[in-house]
Amino acid sequence: MATGTNPRDIAVPDGEFPFTWHDFRQIAELVHSEAGIVLAETKVNLVYSRLAKRLRAIGLRNFRDYCALVQGVDGIDERQAMISAMTTNVTRFFRESHHFDYLRTEVLPDLLDAARKGGKIRIWSAGSSSGEEAYSIALTILALDPNAAERDIRILASDIDPEMLRRGSNGVYPVAQMGDIPLELRRKWFAPVQGSGGAELEVGPEMHELVRFRELNLLREWPMKGRFEIIFCRNVMIYFDDETQSTVWDRFAGLLRPGGTLCIGHSERIILGSHPYDLVGQTIYRRHGAR
Numbered sequence: 073m074a075t076g077t078n079p080r081d082i083a084v085p086d087g088e089f090p091f092t093w094h095d096f097r098q099i100a101e102l103v104h105s106e107a108g109i110v111l112a113e114t115k116v117n118l119v120y121s122r123l124a125k126r127l128r129a130i131g132l133r134n135f136r137d138y139c140a141l142v143q144g145v146d147g148i149d150e151r152q153a154m155i156s157a158m159t160t161n162v163t164r165f166f167r168e169s170h171h172f173d174y175l176r177t178e179v180l181p182d183l184l185d186a187a188r189k190g191g192k193i194r195i196w197s198a199g200s201s202s203g204e205e206a207y208s209i210a211l212t213i214l215a216l217d218p219n220a221a222e223r224d225i226r227i228l229a230s231d232i233d234p235e236m237l238r239r240g241s242n243g244v245y246p247v248a249q250m251g252d253i254p255l256e257l258r259r260k261w262f263a264p265v266q267g268s269g270g271a272e273l274e275v276g277p278e279m280h281e282l283v284r285f286r287e288l289n290l291l292r293e294w295p296m297k298g299r300f301e302i303i304f305c306r307n308v309m310i311y312f313d314d315e316t317q318s319t320v321w322d323r324f325a326g327l328l329r330p331g332g333t334l335c336i337g338h339s340e341r342i343i344l345g346s347h348p349y350d351l352v353g354q355t356i357y358r359r360h361g362a363r
């Protein structure tokens with residue numbers, strides 16, 4: 073314990089690094105203002121254990137110095153590393169599979185008809201983590217139209233965490249995590265990774281063509297100009313406060329074509345009447361206006 077620190081100010085007793093409630097509040101404020109993520113006091117042990125790894129990595133001995141670093145002008149890189157450490161990146165192929173069933177039966181048939189006649193389709197996986205969500209959308213499209221990669225169809229996969237984006241663009245996944253991908257799709261659109269002994273598969277050229285990864289913080293400027301037919305933003309807003317969620321739902325509406333589809337996570341809700349959407353399925357919303 074640092075000299076003169078009141079034991080009641082210590083947030084995590086017996087930790088390897090001194091961590092006070094003052095340190096916790098500074099980190100929570102920074103993570104909230106940079107990424108929108110709310111860290112309640114109940115998350116104190118999680119914050120400690122995830123950031124203790126950062127202190128070890130950069131050779132600091134206490135959180136007071138760490139807070140000074142991430143708040144300072146020279147701390148940009150470590151601030152990014154801190155945000156990455158504080159994000160939860162859990163995802164998997166065909167997670168919440170009813171969204172992909174809805175795309176296959178209700179949304180994609182008309183859109184793909186239009187694409188075959190030269191129309192363009194833009195889809196956004198916002199908070200894509202390591203790409204499984206965007207590739208699941210690509211697989212749903214390829215199952216309906218095996219020539220989709222030759223058409224004007226793009227899926228933007230964006231996230232705040234550069235390491236997740238690197239994994240996504242790499243497109244290599246352990247077979248053990250691919251159980252939810254129908255076997256025929258796995259065989260057709262993935263290739264075995266040389267030297268992995270069959271333990272890993274890589275997305276094929278068609279999926280690389282369809283999906284583009286970009287770093288994007290949902291709290292900041294969005295550089296995209298065109299409108300999207302479909303937006304997936306699932307299991308991202310749960311980490312944000314109500315006001316931030318409300319702002320982002322409205323900003324999505326500004327980028328969705330009238331009649332476009334927004335899929336959100338199973339524990340997320342949009343308050344109907346406050347935003348320009350109708351609920352059309354379980355956690356599936358349609359933007360007001362005719363297609």
Ligand SMILES: C[S@@+](CC[C@H](N)C(=O)[O-])C[C@H]1O[C@@H](n2cnc3c(N)ncnc32)[C@H](O)[C@@H]1O
Nearest residue numbers: 107159160162163199201232233289290306307
């Ligand atoms: C739990 S994952 C969800 C992945 C995927 N959408 C799914 O449902 O499986 C949440 C993702 O949101 C990203 N995220 C958190 N805050 C963000 C922000 N402000 N801007 C963009 N992405 C953010 C995290 O980096 C993380 O990869």
